[in-house]
Amino acid sequence: MTPGIAKFVFVMMAVGWYLIRYRYARRARREKVVRSVRGARENTLLLISLTGLGIVPFIYVATAIPHFASYDFQPAQAWLGVVVAIAALVMFRLTHRALGRNWSLSLDVRENHRLITDGIYRKIRHPMYSAFWLWAFAQALLLPNLVAGFAGLIGFGTLFFGRVAREEQMMLETFGDEYREYMARTGRIMPRLF
Template sequence: MSTVLVGKICWVLLIVGWYVIRYPFERRAKRRRVAATRRGRAETVRMLISLSGLGIIPGIFVATGLPRFASYVPSPFQTGLGMIALIVALVLFRLTHKALGRMWSVSLDIREKHELVTSGIYRHVRHPMYSAFWTMALAQALLLPNLVAGLAGLVGFGTLFFLRIGPEEAMMEETFGEAWRDYRSRTARLIPGIY
């Protein structure tokens, strides 16, 4: 089996793993009422950009090999690093969903009786879901040997992250006030002790 095929199969497993982890939380979230939301046109555009980078563009490459001009032959080492990043991304993703439980939301929503989650992986990082998605985008870049499809996740998710993080943190401060400010002061945004 070629290294290219191994990378493509691993990317598909990453997407399947992501969906299997997320699906039960998504179903449960539909049953809980939203008290406040920051969804709107801008959020829809951000989500579509992220979906394009992490799903549509790499999916086209995996299915068709397009765009061929941007393809290259990967090293087994690169693919191996991609497999490690894949595992780390899925573990982070699962830990994040487990810690959030009933408070999980796909977008900028505050649920009725929403509580500030500071336990589990949230003890160390304020936005471990974003850490998981950054790691997922890194895995994609390493697993898919195509400069367009591989890097699309970093660009697509990066766009969502940098345009969403400010409004999200403002919403959390507005909702939780001093509890949020205290939590923010003792935790990193994405990587403990670094950022």
């Protein structure tokens, strides 16, 4: 394992992410949105997340900037990053596959939207967020730079903590008791242990 290979793995994780998402985004566009909370707040949260998970680390991969924040590369840490990156992509794929046409980038309810409670959603309410947390941890492990490596945790963390409560409120308003029962038997981003 070398720094160059670790950067390559990070880039391939992003490519895999795009390839998975592209197919489902095309399908989802065909479904009419009947309710959305997209607005300035949501767009700002998405931009912060994109900056941390995409813009900052890709500047580092391309230029090694910011130089002052770099630290010695640790091959074992990078290997762990590879494992976490693979887990992120698997989780991301399972999430999209389960959601199908219900998927959306923002907080949207589509026509004929149904509550997904099977597949990866059987034990976890927000596995898409789980996948993004895995991405952020993989980024921190693969990129030996305190700014670029940890930007994903900060960027995505801002989106997660600024959005998840609003998303759950929207789901409660849409699905009512069905969603309350679902919440009682699932974990938010990790399966409940008992």
